[in-house]
Amino acid sequence: MxxxxxxxxxxxxxxxxxxxxxxxxxxxxxxxxxxxxxxxxxxxxxxxxxxxxxxxxxxxxxxxxxxxxxxxxxxxxxxxxxxxxxxxxxxxxxxxxxxxxxxxxxxxxxxxxxxxxxxxxxxxxKHLENMITNAIISEEELADSASPQLAAIRRSIQRKSLAVRERLDKLIKSQSTQKYLQESLVTMRDGRFVVPVKTEYKSEISGLVHDTSATGATLFIEPMAVVEANNEIRVLQIEEQKEIERIIKEMSELVGSxxxxxxxxxxxxxxxxxxxxxxxxxxxxKAVTPVITDKPCFNLIRARHPLIDKDKVVPISLELGNDYSSLIVTGPNTGGKTVSLKTAGLLVLMAMCGMMIPASENSVIGMFDELYVDIGDEQSIEQSLSTFSSHMTNIARILRTADEKSLIMLDELCSGTDPVEGSALAVSILDEFRKRDCKVIATTHYQEVKMYAIKTDNVENASCEFDIKTLRPTYRVIVGMPGKSNAFAISSKLGISSDIIDNAKELVSTEDKRFEEVVQSLEKTRQELEKLKSSAAAEQKKSKEITEQLKAERDQLEKDKEKELQDVRSKAASIIEEVRFQGDLMLEELERLRKQKESADFAQKVKGARSHINSSVNGMYDTANPIMQKKIDHYVLPRPLKVGDTVRLADLNKEGTLLRLPDSKNMCFVQVGAMKTKTKLENLRLVEEKKESKKQPTPSKVGKKLVSNFSRKSGMELDIRGMLGDDGVMEVDRFIDSCLLSGISVITIIHGKGTGALRSAVQQYLRKNPHVKSFRDGAYGEGEAGVTVAELE
Incomplete structure (x- = not known):
């Protein structure tokens, strides 16, 4: 590398x-x-x-x-x-x-x-993979499943070995031979089964000697009785080895193909x-994919050095090659200048190696022909190079080949020599790179280099921020602002006496002092702008949060409104069905009275029925107007009301037209828009200026239309004619569940007359259903025995 x-x-x-x-x-x-x-x-x-x-x-x-x-x-x-x-x-x-x-x-x-x-x-x-996987147990052993022939050979070896062991076991357990044996066990030598015999009893057990113990006291003898069997095992082992070599050869040939x-x-x-x-x-x-451009430049947004702990590293933003080709980074020692320089160079190299970079989205890396670096101390005793000499040797090498597509990184340019000559040489070198349009990042403490960056086009200053209150670096890089070395403040913190520091301040030239004061003033202004920017950002964030909160509240109100409307619709449907049910009861009562008109007490019954009907109607109006009454003040009508007067309902704060004068119970009928309502006289306020009333539909037609349309659209009737008993009951069960969820309290089931079996099954189911309050056959005009009307809980 x-x-x-x-x-x-x-x-x-x-x-x-x-x-x-x-x-x-x-x-x-x-x-x-x-x-x-x-x-x-x-x-x-x-x-x-x-x-x-x-x-x-x-x-x-x-x-x-x-x-x-x-x-x-x-x-x-x-x-x-x-x-x-x-x-x-x-x-x-x-x-x-x-x-x-x-x-x-x-x-x-x-x-x-x-x-x-x-x-x-x-x-x-897969074929070769499975063959190798199934055949090889380890680098020294093949599995029996490697081939049928190998498995058969090994089974034969196992059987014959078992037979030999059995014969030798009998031998070593025999009372006549045990005294000749060193130990009562069977072992192996040269792949053949043998028994350990004491040397002095060698002639007592006939067989072949295969080995001797280290002390010479034991001979390992293969008894003649098992020699032939051992020979057979040996032959099988040779066959086994040949089969193994054949299998390996076959697999190797397959690998070769x-x-x-x-x-x-x-x-x-x-x-x-x-x-x-x-x-x-x-x-x-937590890296991102940078944007790659062919222009020799980079724009790193919140870049982090990848070798520094991500929980401790301070992100920096650096740009080079667009608005300026040279960036002069200044600031105190240990303030992060070298790390900033290394971060930029390393991230460029990572991108050129096809790697993601630890920075924020939309960071840009351009293409350079070469990257040159002069960082660190390269003094060499062997080559007689001082620190300054080693840096100059490196810079001379860079000057020989650098061009407009080169990225050059110089740390502490021309340090290690006389400050006057070093600063002049640094400015001259930087100017040469600028003329070639090289892309340069350089760190320095020289005031002359800072001034050069301020005065020269295409060269920009940057500083590593230093907190003068805590005397600690923040490691933030501020582009466009020269930095102070803060040598006096740091020295004071490290224990240098105030007398020495005050004397040193006196020795600083007037021009340098003026420059430092300008830099300090600029820094103060920058910090104030930073605070204003931070405050504006906080206010903007707060405003955004409030906007989002209001939007969320508005969305919630819309949801609540829709829910309330759905509840109102459901209640309205229930009220209409209740009205219809009460109307059916009235019709049934009228039919019953019609049949009894010949009786002596007919007039009395009609009067009682009328009273009952009026009570029911009043109850229906109360049901249809379930609005919480407002507290009514002590209002006195300026004159008695007349039919057609424009009145305002105090509890609803709505205006309407009086349709009927108060009855014996002080109840009035009022038309409010398309709705009729019954209310007490105390709830009405006379509106003196009469408004033009629009023609209202007659009450009977409106009511009839509402009931008819609702019945047709909402499906409060269930027609199960022609179904079998069980099927019909299942449909009724599903229908009742749906009505309960919709808040409907009265339903009509059309089953027809026929044999009466379907009617009987339905009514038997209704008796057992806990949600059915009551049921009856249809009245005259409703279908009579062909329908069943049920009231739900």
Whole structure:
């Protein structure tokens, strides 16, 4: 990595990025990433990182494994070599990762991104994956399921081994042979079953000696009785090894036949892992995708240094290359000048590496041909370089190649030498860069450099803010304002006596004092403007909150209004149905009186019925006018009322026309708009100036029209004619539930006369329903026995 990039700590960022990868090979590749200075490449890489970030946000990051490099093994298999079990296991793990990535991307179907082509190029090989997974247990062992023949051979070995053990167990448990044995156990030597025999009893047990103990006291003898069986086991073991080699050869040949697509998939998987590692790091940094432009400039909004704790770092906003090509950053030591410079340079390099940057939305990164850095102390005893000499060597190198597309970052320009000569040299170097239109950020303490930035076009001052009250830096960068070094204030805080500081102030030249006073005045003005701006922003925020609150209250009032209207409609429907029900009762009473007109007490009954009807009508008017009465004052009518007078209802504060004079109970009829109402005489106020009354429809027609329209539109009748008993009852049950929810209290069920079965089923259901207050057959004109009228609770 170039020395300039290391000074900006790009290597540490790449180390941080590598920690978000899973594969060792991928980590190494990440550490070798280099910034690109080609705009198409940068835009492409940034877009892929952004798409990986979007997919991870929606579907989670796909699963990656620590896969090994399978390219070498795949090429060997392609050339006919047999691979080791370890190599085959690595290939199996890689194939599982390819399958997993393909399965993960299947959930993103329909979403086209710049990564789509990579996922679509992956070639899933389930057959080879399953073969390797099922066949290999470890890098030293194949599973019995690797082939039927291998399983059969191993079963034979197991049976014969068991038979040999049984025969040897009988031998070592025999009383006649136990005294010859060192231990009563069966062991193995050279893959053959043997027993440990004491050396002095060698001749007592005939067999083949395979080994001797370290002390020579024990011989491991294979009894002649099991030699043939051991030979058979040995032959089977040779067959087993041949079968294992055949299986490995077969799998290696299959790997070789797919070598090219697997090598291609391997490269794709590594690229995908790098892009998702960039996306994951961006998420941890709360980073954004910058806008990439071909102009050599940048505009960083609330940028944060990625290596500083995100809970402690202070965001900065820096711009370069648009309104000015050089930015001179000044301020006290430890005030954040170098960090600001490094932040800008590092974020430019991160973008050129295709990474997201820790800044706010709409931050812009332009394209530079090269980035040069002179930061830190590079003095060298071996090369006889002092601090100043090392800086000048570096700047000489930059001056040889820098042009209008170069980004140059200079920390403490021309420090470490005589201040007079150093400041003059710094101004001269900066002016040379300005003439070349190089993009420069430089930090300095020299007053002459600050003055140069004030006087020169295309050069701007910036300062790292310092709180003079607390004598602590705020780490905020203020563009357009030169900063003070505050050396006297800092020295006083660190223990330098006031006499020394006062003497030093006297030694400062008059011109420098005047400049410092101007800077201090500007700083004071800036702080006041900051406060005003902050206050205005707070007021604007408060105004916005109040506006939003009023809007919310208005929306709530609209909802409450709609709810109230819905309740009123429901109550109106209930009132109309109640009126209709009472009317039906009246008609029924009239019909009953008609049938009794021949009786002796007919006149008395008619009088009683009239009284009952009047009482019912009064009750209906009270029901239809359920408005809380206002407190009526002591008002005296100026004259007796006449039909046609314009009156005002005190409780409603509405005007209407008197239709009928007060009755015996002091109740009057008043027409208010399209509505008739009955009210007490005390509630009326005479309006002296008579208003022109509009022609009102007759009461009977209005009432009839309301009832007729409501009945037709609201569906208070249920027609179940032609249904079977159970079906009809189910319809009635649903109808009653609907009416209860709507606040309707009277319903009519049309079932017809017929055999009477449907009528009987309906009325039996109504008797049991707890929500039915009463029911009756239809009256004359209603359908009589063909309908049932029910009153709901």
């Amino acid at each position: 170039k020395k300039d990039y290391k000074k900006l700590e790009l290597d540490k960022i790449l180390d941080l990025l590598s920690q978000n990868a899973y594969c060792d090979v991928c980590r190494e590749r990440i550490k070798k990433i280099k910034p690109s200075f080609d705009i198409d490449t940068v835009r492409t890489e940034i877009a892929k990182t952004d798409d990986a970030f979007t997919l991870s946000s929606k579907f989670g990051t796909p699963k990656f494994y620590n896969i090994k490099d399978i390219c070498f093994g795949a090429k060997r298999a392609q050339q006919g070599s047999s691979l080791s079990l370890r190599e085959l296991m690595d290939i199996g793990m890689f194939l599982r990762e390819v399958s997993g990535l393909d399965e993960w991307y299947s959930q993103c179907s329909g979403i086209q991104t710049s990564l789509t082509e990579y996922f679509e190029q992956l070639s899933v090989n 797919f070598a090219e697509p697997m090598i291609n998939d391997y490269e794709i998987v590594l690229m995908l892992e790098i892009y998702f590692a960039k996306a994951n790091l961006g998420a941890k940094m």
